[in-house]
Amino acid sequence: MHRRLGAEFVTDWNKNELYLNDAKEAIDSIKDMEVRGKVTSLQEDLFNHVKNRDTAKADKVFKELKVIAKTQTERLGKTTATVLNYYRFRGNGHRYREIERIEEIPAAKQYNFPAEPGETTEDRVELLLAMADWKEKEFQDRMKSEIVEPMNTASSIADLCKSYDIDSSSYVYDKFGTPVELKDPLFAFGGGAPNNILVKPRFGPPKGYQRALAKEKEGMKKMGDKWIGLRDLNRVTFELEDPLMLTLAYKALMKKYKVSGLKNKFEWVHTTTYKQPPDIHMDLDLGEGWLVEVQLMFASVLTVKKELHKFYDVVRAEKPQAILSPLFKVAQTIEAVKDEEIERMRKMMESAEVAHKMNQRRESGTASAWGEGAGERIKELEGKLAAWKTWAREALEKFEDSPEGGLIDDHFSSRLKKERVPITKKHFLSIKNDCYRPFL
Template sequence: MKVLDSLQKFNDDYGGVFWNCSKLVPSDIDVSDAKAVVTYLRAQPHSQACIKGDIPALKAALGEDFAALFELQAYRETPFLLTFDKPLCLKFVIETFPDATIDSKSPAAYAKEKEAPELIIDMLELLTVDEMKACNTENDIQATIEEKKATLSNNKSAMSNIVDFTAREKATELQTKMFGELKAAAVDDAKVTFNELKAFCGDQAKRLGDLIAMVMNKYKTTDPRRYEPFEQVKDIAVKEQVPPPAALPLPEQVEFQLANATWYEEGFQAALKEVAAVFNEAKTCEEICEHYDIDNNSGKWSKELRAEVFNLDLRTNKVVRAKFGPPKGFPRALEKMSQGKTLRDLNRVTFEFEDPLLMALCFEVLNKKYNIHGLKNKYLQETFKEPPNLHMNLDIKDGWLCEVQMLFRDILLIKKELHKFYDVNRADGPFVVAGKLFKESLSDPEEKPRGESNVASSSSELLQIIKAKDEQLSKKDAEIDRLKALLSSSPP
């Protein structure tokens, strides 16, 4: 549309809903005349193109004037001038502008800030665009929200039972019995107990395996727009590790590779810690794209960085955690190389994410920064027989391959519990699993039951922090007093 007077200014006297429309209408149209402005905007082809359809129920609820107001909103590219008290109205706007933000905030965050009705906030937080499209009435919206809440509640309940202490006690009881029989040289009895233990652990492995599918459904359906880029991460062919000197005997080849890894470990950790730091310190996804020169012309990554529905750590506001693996032991390395496998995981890190979009963006960053030689997106399996991950090998330097695994937070929690039951379930005899599976003391804070104990621990930590800060302030106050005294005693 040609604007005859784009620099036209208006006095505060005009105000009203069309106050910021001076650049959208010719100077001969009085912006205080709402009907004249709407009539003009309605006549423009741009406005008509923004309207993708109509909903009879919407007209019945809001009246014929809504179409004109909506066209105005489309023109101003701020589709949330309309109030937050009409679900069908908001649904129509969301369908048309699924990626809209208001004052750089998500619609849900903005609605909370404006203290919108609970139904509106639930709608924005819980429903996807497709779920909104399937609703024709406010009752449909309410029913869909309740169904979504029930699904999330079931998932939360299941996640709280990942660590089943009763199951742990049962496994320990059977292990204790089996080990006592082995000590007494009653091997046949130990085999009977082992089979009982194996069957029990198999049931637990299945329980946790079923939980993976439930959790993955959460990541897929909570916000499909954030999961879509993740589904586009496809497998990459594997490249073999830089080989050791062929003239060496196999044991020395293994030792050589283990030693070689130590020369790369420091640089590997520094590089991957830097990636995690950039993600955690960034304010927007666009900032990450700019830092690593990631193409975002299509707007693929133009979504909020810290989505409320995928919050990894409320306390620190981090979006990713990096944990580096310990050096691989010689026996396991020798076993793999004796099977003709090369060691691509001698330097390894696990990235823990909660947001599928950010995991996909991290892949783009690593693919841009390094050469990825070998990628398996195990999240794309139709059925999950093991905890899925995004598994890749990076050429960190000189062709030396390192391993990066990316897991969702809830999947990582399941994996930690599952692997012990899984190891027993695939064992072929009692001696293989004679060692104690579970510790009596829960030294891992992630395994502690959620409740008052964690609150007390957090409170204790906070008190220690406050005490340390108070000591720092006292030292600064003393230093200030010393400087003041020195200043007052100095000659003018």
């Protein structure tokens, strides 16, 4: 299937920065701690109602959880689209440019065991699961030795391309003729100095019999009761932070394996929402027709996917008993929530400071034309910067009034709005030095 050319990148530096600032804020908001707390509380109520055989109350809470789950899946779909801009617009867009152009390949059928007289769907699913168990070690060993290790140990883009017989001419220089680094700190996991990790393998756990059987029957129903054979019984997600490495991982897999199916879930237009987290989804022939699943996905998009799955469990649930166990970790202390709020505040301060500098450039006439609504966005971010400064000064004054420790009002989480959170002197000084010093 031919894909249209990828969307044009915004070349105006100011617009790119606005996209990036929004994307960074979206990444920080993936896990809504307030919603998580509410879901956990409702699940506890649901568990008690079911345990006490109070069907009416259980059904009421179940419906409330369904509403929350639907709202969150919609929110995270929009968040995904914004998060993706973090990968689109970092640098000059050179590293992302080929992803949306990757062409799709129609899916093939899974290894087809000869049918036996009287053999049931249940029998064949059990046979497939056993086959997957026998193949798992080979699958993991090959993915690590043939993809992960060569990519993580390569010394340069040219070296990496050479190991897979990939033409490197399109990758060693960007569109401005600037040499492209293999391990650019801008694209390192977690930011900062590169740590030689370009790709992380996340192998999927064995699929259970009941889930495998249900999925096979769902597929057969769509195909007129024809046997389909599951293709994801051995599976891995390659987590990447660098868009160029995602492209090269795709090309490496194309060189090393027979690809029997490929879906490109990245939209070539800049959509405002995603029903599924975007990735490159591939079916590889491990040998003798046995198909395995490989997904190439950005790190922050994988975080969205994990959060989405929690709410998908609620959306898919047909009865209260299906979601009695807590979806999220119960041991979420006030201090842990506080730390997350502090980190979010620090990043938003950085965004506001960038916006402030951009506004200065605009007023001095050194910045080019702004997109619609950019001026309002600048004012909003500058307002946040002023709020952070005020909060930091107040917090500093409170702490200095109590040399051995302090209490800081939390203004940033409605869940903790009335709480007063004790912190240590060492903790506070660390916060002050890391976050507030440039702004006080």
